[in-house]
Structure formats: structure tokens, C-alpha cells
Amino acid sequence: MSAKDFRNPLKRARGLGSSQSGVGHWWTQRMTAAALVVLTIWLAVTVLGLLHADYATARAAIAKPWNAVLLVAFVITAFWHAVLGLQVVIEDYVHTRWKEVTSIAVIKFLAVLCALAGVLAVLRIALGA
Incomplete structure (x- = not known):
């Protein structure tokens, strides 16, 4: 029996997940x-x-402060939720460490990029640019 076998089970489990x-x-x-x-x-x-509605009416509706704030909240929350869900799927089903890390990094990068584009679009409409 080796010395490792006498370790506490909690000590063996640390660092494994x-x-x-x-x-x-x-x-x-x-x-x-x-x-x-x-x-x-x-x-x-x-x-x-x-x-x-016509284009001007739709644009005016989005430009209302509460609608713009809620639309920005929707965009950010949707991408955040998507990243969290995809991260769990990747952690569960991708077993090669470098593929897992790369996939999660790419997904986070794309999500931030798309969320920024969505927020910018809403702000351009809301601020009349």
C-alpha cells in the first residue's frame, strides 16, 4: 500500500473538478x-x-427610453445566457482540454462582439444617429 492510499478522500478529490x-x-x-x-x-x-407600423413609428418606439433600455437588457441577457449554456455543453462533451478552452474562448469572444453590435444598433436608433 502506498502513502497516497492513506490520504483523506477529500484530499484526493481536491483539484479534480x-x-x-x-x-x-x-x-x-x-x-x-x-x-x-x-x-x-x-x-x-x-x-x-x-x-x-411604418419605419418611422417603429424607430420612434425603439427610441423611447424604456424600450431602448429593455432592448439593450434583452440583447445582453440573451448573449450572456447563451454563453453560460454553451459553456456547460462544451465542458460536458469536449474532453480534449485545448479544444475545450479554445471553444469557450471563441464563444465568449463572438458573444461579446455580437452583444456589442446589438447594443450599438439600439443606441444608434435611440440616440437618432
């Missing part, structure tokens, strides 16, 4: 999901209200 961050990740994913439910309902109601 995620610790301390799993609950935070899970909680954040649930909170973004709940926020997306509310924001999606708001977005659907807003879009249905603008269904037969």
Missing part, C-alpha cells in the same frame, strides 16, 4: 433565464404592437 463556482454558474444561468422570460414577453408584445 470545479469547486466553488458551480453554484454561482447555475444560479446565474437560472436568473438570466428568468429575466429572458420577462424580456421576451415584453419584446413579443412590443413587436406585435408594431406589426403594421
Whole structure:
């Protein structure tokens, strides 16, 4: 029997997996999901209200402060939630470490890029640029 066999089971388990961050990740994913439910309902109601509106009316509706703020919140929350979900899928199913890290980095980069583009689009409409 080697000296390693006499270690405490907790000592053997340390460093073998995620610790301390799993609950935070899970909680954040649930909170973004709940926020997306509310924001999606708001977005659907807003879009249905603008269904037969002309361009100027739609632009004016988006330019209203609360609508612009909620639209920016929707864009940011949607991409944040997508990154969290894709990260879990990659961590669960990609078993080569460099592929896992690269995939997560690329997904985060693309999500930030797309979220910034969405926020910029909303701001351009809201500020009349």
C-alpha cells in the first residue's frame, strides 16, 4: 500500500473538478433565464404592437427610453445566457482540454462582439444617429 492510499478522500478529490463556482454558474444561468422570460414577453408584445407600423413609428418606439433600455437588457441577457449554456455543453462533451478552452474562448469572444453590435444598433436608433 502506498502513502497516497492513506490520504483523506477529500484530499484526493481536491483539484479534480470545479469547486466553488458551480453554484454561482447555475444560479446565474437560472436568473438570466428568468429575466429572458420577462424580456421576451415584453419584446413579443412590443413587436406585435408594431406589426403594421411604418419605419418611422417603429424607430420612434425603439427610441423611447424604456424600450431602448429593455432592448439593450434583452440583447445582453440573451448573449450572456447563451454563453453560460454553451459553456456547460462544451465542458460536458469536449474532453480534449485545448479544444475545450479554445471553444469557450471563441464563444465568449463572438458573444461579446455580437452583444456589442446589438447594443450599438439600439443606441444608434435611440440616440437618432
